[in-house]
Amino acid sequence: MFFVTFEHSPKHLSSLAQADSLIQTELSNFNIRQQQVRVSTIPVNPDFKRKKYHLGVPFQFSKTHFHAELNNRLHPYNVETPAHVTFPQEDMNIHLLYKETVIRTISLQTDPDLAYSRDQASLMIVFDEMPGESTIEQVQQYGEPIPIVLKINNPMQANEWRKRLGSRYNRIIFWLQNSNGTDLIKSNRSKAIDKLNQLQQVLPQAMMLYFSRSDESSADVKKEIIAKTKMTFVNGSNALILHHEMGKAVFFDKLESLQSPKSRSIALISGNTTTLNWLNQKLPELKKSGISIIPPPKANL
Known part of the structure; x- marks a missing residue:
């Protein structure tokens, strides 16, 4: 009892x-x-x-x-x-x-005729700046393979942040930005390739987040970007974008939609105290309903 x-x-x-x-x-x-x-x-x-x-x-x-x-x-x-x-x-x-x-x-x-079916979903938490110690601990306490996404402008910044994190958290994805804070791979493809090649020299095992343009296919991206480096890529083009401004109720509804087979099974969460607390409240319910949290799928060739 x-x-x-x-x-x-x-x-x-x-x-x-x-x-x-x-x-x-x-x-x-x-x-x-x-x-x-x-x-x-x-x-x-x-x-x-x-x-x-x-x-x-x-x-x-x-x-x-x-x-x-x-x-x-x-x-x-x-x-x-x-x-x-x-x-x-x-x-x-x-x-x-x-x-x-x-x-x-x-x-x-x-019932021996019933198969245990678990839906799979991937979550990523994106930060504009290096998250603090307490934030890293909170993500660790989720006990799930949820990577943090760090926005970077250059390879040296990625290397510095990787060193600062050390062994505290190894699930890291970098998101290459320009000086205006927008996606470099989408906005300036040739410059992005140059920086990716530089980053590959510093962190050859780095994992990168990318978003394809509306006028190109996944095959086009693989040919133009992925095939030109040896790094690992994650495609965020179809991810649900979740942030605190949408409010708690909508945030929860979006997470619950990951259970639907017709919905996208990957979510990109803007990380701050509010959204991390909301995720902490909702994650047990998602797992209880049969969702298994898995690492985001790789988009390599």
């Missing part, structure tokens, strides 16, 4: 329908589809029939994680969630105990 301590007084369920709504919210958070859910009723007495949710889940699904999150959601309403596991199947029955009465039961059963 899980115990959570709250500083404020517990709330109470307004109705049993509210318990169903809270259950549905957690099912949605874990990306459990309605096809996996069957609901039956168990007569308890002439005045009360208890709903039982039968959930079919893949073998890799973490039933204990679901139990913990469900408990966290229901505990503020003074609902307890005792559970027991049957072996060797490792199926789990969770009972919702409210005012000494079991009001709902959730049965998590492994």
Whole structure:
């Protein structure tokens, strides 16, 4: 059983329908589809029939994680969630105990016909200047392969920043800018190639972010840029651009859209205290819904 301590007084369920709504919210958070859910009723007495949710889940699904999150959601309403596991199947029955009465039961059963599907998404956090120690620590605490993107004007700046970061954070992507702070690869291709060749001499293992122009294909970029260096490139042309000015609600909605197969699966986040805190709040939900964070795909030949 899980115990959570709250500083404020517990709330109470307004109705049993509210318990169903809270259950549905957690099912949605874990990306459990309605096809996996069957609901039956168990007569308890002439005045009360208890709903039982039968959930079919893949073998890799973490039933204990679901139990913990469900408990966290229901505990503020003074609902307890005792559970027991049957072996060797490792199926789990969770009972919702409210005012000494079991009001709902959730049965998590492994379905061998279900495959555990995880969507994949890539996140990058871009900084205009070298991030401080506390910022680097916050990115590290995400525990995910999320690179930081550093805007640079010249190869020596990239080398200096790489040395300053040392071994504290190795997931670094450089974004070549001109003196006006705009993308050099898009605005001045020949100058960009010269600087890339210089950078290659200083940091041959550097990874670079680029954005293609609207009038060129990916193949054109590979022929003109990537083929002329030995560095690694990441294409940010189709990335979602997220920043604090869009507001928290829109920021969250954009991150949630990474779950859609029709959406882009890469996001470029403007890094500051606000967006890093928002990401810290939303990242656990994304992972809980079945999204796996992976490094951004390389665009090399």
